[in-house]
Amino acid sequence: MKVALFVTCLADHYFAEAAADTVRLLRHLGCEVTFPDAQTCCGQPAYNAGMSREAARMAHHTMDVFADCEAVVLPSGSCATMVKRFYPRLAASNPAVQAAALADRTFELGEFIVRRLGVTRLGDGLAGRRVALHQGCHALRELRLETEPAALLEGAGAEVVPWAASDECCGFGGLFSVKMTDVSAAMADRKLDTLPRVDCVVSGDGGCILHLDGRSRIRGCGVKFVHLATALWRAVDEGVGDGMAERDHGGRHGRGNG
Amino acid sequence: MSARIGDYATRSREAIRNHPEVRTAVTGATVAFDEKRRRAYGEVDADLWRRWAEAVKNHLLTHLGDYLVEAEARLEANGAHVHWARGADEAREIVLELASRHSVRSVVKGKSMLTEEVELNPALERAGIEVYETDLGEYILQLLDEPPSHIVGPAIHKTLEQVQRLFADRLETDPGGDPDELARAARGVLRDAFINADMGITGGNFLVAETGTVALIENEGNIRLTTSLPRVHVALVGIEKLLPRMSDLAGFLQLTSRAATGQSIGCFVSLVQGPAAAPGDDGPEEVHVILVDNGRTDVLVHEHAWEALRCVRCGACLNTCPVYRQTGGHAYGWVYSGPIGSVLDPGLLGLHEAMPLPFASSLCGACFDACPVRIPIPELLLAWREEAQQQGLTPWKERAALAGLANVATRPPLYRLAGRVGTRLGAARAARKLPMLGDWSNDRSLPSPSPRTFRQLWREGIK
Numbered sequence: 001m002k003v004a005l006f007v008t009c010l011a012d013h014y015f016a017e018a019a020a021d022t023v024r025l026l027r028h029l030g031c032e033v034t035f036p037d038a039q040t041c042c043g044q045p046a047y048n049a050g051m052s053r054e055a056a057r058m059a060h061h062t063m064d065v066f067a068d069c070e071a072v073v074l075p076s077g078s079c080a081t082m083v084k085r086f087y088p089r090l091a092a093s094n095p096a097v098q099a100a101a102l103a104d105r106t107f108e109l110g111e112f113i114v115r116r117l118g119v120t121r122l123g124d125g126l127a128g129r130r131v132a133l134h135q136g137c138h139a140l141r142e143l144r145l146e147t148e149p150a151a152l153l154e155g156a157g158a159e160v161v162p163w164a165a166s167d168e169c170c171g172f173g174g175l176f177s178v179k180m181t182d183v184s185a186a187m188a189d190r191k192l193d194t195l196p197r198v199d200c201v202v203s204g205d206g207g208c209i210l211h212l213d214g215r216s217r218i219r220g221c222g223v224k225f226v227h228l229a230t231a232l233w234r235a236v237d238e239g240v241g242d243g244m245a246e247r248d249h250g251g252r253h254g255r256g257n258g
Numbered sequence: 259m260s261a262r263i264g265d266y267a268t269r270s271r272e273a274i275r276n277h278p279e280v281r282t283a284v285t286g287a288t289v290a291f292d293e294k295r296r297r298a299y300g301e302v303d304a305d306l307w308r309r310w311a312e313a314v315k316n317h318l319l320t321h322l323g324d325y326l327v328e329a330e331a332r333l334e335a336n337g338a339h340v341h342w343a344r345g346a347d348e349a350r351e352i353v354l355e356l357a358s359r360h361s362v363r364s365v366v367k368g369k370s371m372l373t374e375e376v377e378l379n380p381a382l383e384r385a386g387i388e389v390y391e392t393d394l395g396e397y398i399l400q401l402l403d404e405p406p407s408h409i410v411g412p413a414i415h416k417t418l419e420q421v422q423r424l425f426a427d428r429l430e431t432d433p434g435g436d437p438d439e440l441a442r443a444a445r446g447v448l449r450d451a452f453i454n455a456d457m458g459i460t461g462g463n464f465l466v467a468e469t470g471t472v473a474l475i476e477n478e479g480n481i482r483l484t485t486s487l488p489r490v491h492v493a494l495v496g497i498e499k500l501l502p503r504m505s506d507l508a509g510f511l512q513l514t515s516r517a518a519t520g521q522s523i524g525c526f527v528s529l530v531q532g533p534a535a536a537p538g539d540d541g542p543e544e545v546h547v548i549l550v551d552n553g554r555t556d557v558l559v560h561e562h563a564w565e566a567l568r569c570v571r572c573g574a575c576l577n578t579c580p581v582y583r584q585t586g587g588h589a590y591g592w593v594y595s596g597p598i599g600s601v602l603d604p605g606l607l608g609l610h611e612a613m614p615l616p617f618a619s620s621l622c623g624a625c626f627d628a629c630p631v632r633i634p635i636p637e638l639l640l641a642w643r644e645e646a647q648q649q650g651l652t653p654w655k656e657r658a659a660l661a662g663l664a665n666v667a668t669r670p671p672l673y674r675l676a677g678r679v680g681t682r683l684g685a686a687r688a689a690r691k692l693p694m695l696g697d698w699s700n701d702r703s704l705p706s707p708s709p710r711t712f713r714q715l716w717r718e719g720i721k
């Protein structure tokens with residue numbers, strides 16, 4: 001299958017290796033990966049701020065860029081939700097059909113692997129790892145990816161340790177973390193304070209990781225965060241033995257940045 | 259409780275920094291309530307119940323005029339008196355007029371957010387009438403002269419130690435008294451209040467149009483007494499609280515209880531059907547129902563916000579809300595706090611008055627999943643945000659920045675250039691100087707960008 005990667009702004013600049021791992025993973029699963037170079041921002045910052053005219057302009061640009069793609073995959077539950085759930089709303093008064101069509105062909109990475117390709121066992125490269133899963137709000141409550149990410153991690157041999165606040169918002173919320181910075185930080189604290197002892201926290205959303213990791217580092221929590229794409233590529237690429245436990249987002253970034 | 263919402267950001271900061279005990283108490287209680295709610299939803303086909311409840315309320319709201327007329331006729335046929343209050347002032351005047359007509363000196367009250375909304379207690383006190391809140395949480399807050407912080411658990415922000423100290427001080431209980439002892443002490447005071455009260459004032463969870471029945475759910479029995487012991491019972495009911503038929507009530511009582519406290523139904527359900535049938539029978543001599551608008555018809559005609567009128571005030575959205583949990587309700591500045599407050603307050607008070615509440619959310623969506631009547635709170639927040647942007651109620655720099663983003667993001671070469679410049683050339687350092695990001699970077703370590711962007715990696719070829 002031909003798959004277009006929609007890398008998203010954050011992954012392009014802050015999780016470049018996780019984005020590269022997405023490509024590796026998709027190729028490993030037999031997909032031919034393309035990268036339409038004209039892609040930009042999905043428009044979610046404007047949409048969440050209530051600037052729907054601006055968001056609609058960005059949505060139309062994105063719809064044009066990916067118009068002819070068979071499938072579009074994003075290493076982000078939040079941006080995938082923007083395309084799948086919010087573009088049709090935005091486009092209601094405009095080219096609604098095009099938005100709906102793109103929504104149907106667009107997937108968050110884990111969603112694509114489990115729902116579209118029907119794969120849950122990628123390899124056992126995570127055997128023996130204790131991980132906690134941060135369920136991003138959009139992936140969980142908009143895309144309803146309630147079991148998919150955990151199934152993929154467990155399928156790779158990881159122990160997904162129960163975490164009371166696993167499905168609780170980390171407090172990022174884009175503009176929210178800027179406007180309501182104290183509440184946003186307190187929300188991250190609740191996540192960190194309830195975190196069980198694990199080798200790392202896995203999340204499919206770079207925004208959540210930047211926020212939680214930033215808070216964790218300033219508090220000296222020493223928690224390690226790994227992007228879902230990197231964790232899943234580890235599952236396949238088990239030969240790379242240095243493991244994700246040493247993947248400290250806060251230090252100098254090695255492979256799998258994040 | 260008069261609204262003072264504007265400084266939400268400051269108040270929430272103060273709550274988090276200076277009152278860690280509030281955060282601990284609120285988080286503990288709401289997490290427990292939320293777990294009970296989830297369990298109670300799991301026992302039934304909650305999705306189906308919620309869709310049904312949504313449909314019933316939508317039907318009601320689209321035929322509200324007819325059902326209000328029907329409710330009035332049925333209430334009067336039952337021997338109750340019906341009053342219409344357009345605003346808070348009219349609601350207060352009606353109660354004061356009734357109090358003076360019946361020479362009321364002492365009032366007992368059941369917990370009612372609507373009476374908070376219309377600021378009834380201060381008006382009664384100004385008229386020289388003694389007011390006793392009889393819900394335990396409300397009673398605690400009355401002693402402290404604080405407004406409720408949660409629509410179901412008004413004193414949810416208080417710790418046991420705080421109540422122990424308060425009661426030791428005021429009711430001379432043992433400073434280490436357990437919750438049962440504290441409740442007993444309050445009951446002692448309130449028993450006298452019930453016996454001496456000339457008037458009982460309550461809200462109403464539901465008003466069944468078909469039968470003219472006011473329904474009240476509770477767990478302490480104080481509402482049962484408030485509605486039956488004093489000579490006069492006055493119920494203030496928001497016009498959106500109607501239900502079409504008696505058969506709807508059964509479902510709503512159960513669904514609301516499950517959502518609010520995880521119970522299959524509240525310990526007490528009082529159905530107020532009118533005054534005592536004959537002298538000497540149980541029940542008040544007179545029952546008055548005040549139907550209050552106070553901004554609700556404005557919300558009803560709003561393109562989006564009308565959906566918030568389905569609210570049954572169960573508090574489930576507050577309990578599940580990670581934003582509410584950090585501060586409790588007082589930070590929001592008005593009687594309705596949490597997710598429902600953030601979408602209802604702009605409708606009831608006007609958007610300008612309620613800023614910045616539509617932005618006091620990370621849009622995580624947990625509230626929608628909890629809401630028994632499926633109010634799409636995140637969508638309503640976005641609708642209010644859009645209105646706020648259009649009315650220029652947000653910082654112009656923010657609007658300019660987002661308009662700039664749209665301009666750049668629709669021009670790929672410019673976008674690529676901006677991305678390179680932005681993250682490569684010391685954006686982290688620059689960010690600290692930006693007015694909007696200053697606070698952000700105080701509370702978090704700023705991330706360092708990847709050594710090479712994905713675009714670079716892609717061009718070089720990914721192995």
Ligand code: SF4
Binds near residue numbers: 631
């Ligand atoms: S909005 Fe929904 S969840 Fe919140 S109080 Fe109202 S009915 Fe309950």
